[in-house]
Amino acid sequence: xxxxxxxxxxxxxxxxxxxxxxxxxxxxxxxxxxxxxxxxxxxxxxxxxxxxxxxxxxxxxxxxxxxxxxxxxxxxxxxxxxxxxxxxxxxxxxxxxxxxxxxxxxxxxxxxxxxxxxxxxxxxxxxxxxxxxxxxxxxxxxxxxxxxxxxxxxxxxxxxxxxxxxxxxxxxxxxxxxxxxxxxxxxxxxxxxxxxxxxxxxxxxxxx
Numbered sequence: 001x002x003x004x005x006x007x008x009x010x011x012x013x014x015x016x017x018x019x020x021x022x023x024x025x026x027x028x029x030x031x032x033x034x035x036x037x038x039x040x041x042x043x044x045x046x047x048x049x050x051x052x053x054x055x056x057x058x059x060x061x062x063x064x065x066x067x068x069x070x071x072x073x074x075x076x077x078x079x080x081x082x083x084x085x086x087x088x089x090x091x092x093x094x095x096x097x098x099x100x101x102x103x104x105x106x107x108x109x110x111x112x113x114x115x116x117x118x119x120x121x122x123x124x125x126x127x128x129x130x131x132x133x134x135x136x137x138x139x140x141x142x143x144x145x146x147x148x149x150x151x152x153x154x155x156x157x158x159x160x161x162x163x164x165x166x167x168x169x170x171x172x173x174x175x176x177x178x179x180x181x182x183x184x185x186x187x188x189x190x191x192x193x194x195x196x197x198x199x200x201x202x203x204x205x206x207x208x
Contacts, residue, residue: 007040020062027066029122035154042158052159059151074129099127115146
C-alpha cells in the first residue's frame, strides 16, 4: 500500500506528465511496480483530477515508450550493452541465463509474456534488442498487445475504486492473480499450437 500512498499525491500535483515519467522510469527498472503506478493514475482520474480515458492513453504511451527505449538501447549497443556497469547490476549472469532459456523455450512469444514478469521484463527487452531476437516492429506488436491487456485493467480498476481503497486493494490482488492466470492460459495455448504444427509438419515430411 505504501508505494500507492506515495504516488497519489505526486500524481495529483503533476498529472499526466508525472504518470508518464514514472512509467518511463519503470521501463528502465525503477523499483516501483508498474501495476501500482497505473492504478494510482486511475485513482486520480476517479477523484476527478484527470480524465480516465486520457489516462489510459498516457499509460499506454508511458509503457510502450519506456519499453522501446530499453529495446532500442540493446539493439544499437549490441552485446556491448552487457558490459556496462549499470547493466551488470541488474542483469547478472544468472538472470541473463534465465532470459536466454526463456527465449530458447518460447521464442519471440517471450516478449509478450515479459509484460507479466516484473523481475525479468527489462532484462528480456534488453536482451531481445541486443541479440536481435525480434525486429522493432515485432517487438512493438507483441509488447503492445500485452499492454492492451494489462494497462486498461489497472487504470480502470483504479478509477472504479478511487473512493473505496479497501475494495480496490482486494481487486488489485485478484487482478494480479487473474492476469497471471490469463498469461498461463495463453502460454499453454501457444505451446499447444506450436506442438500441433510441429507434429503436422513431421507427418507431412513422413508422407513425402
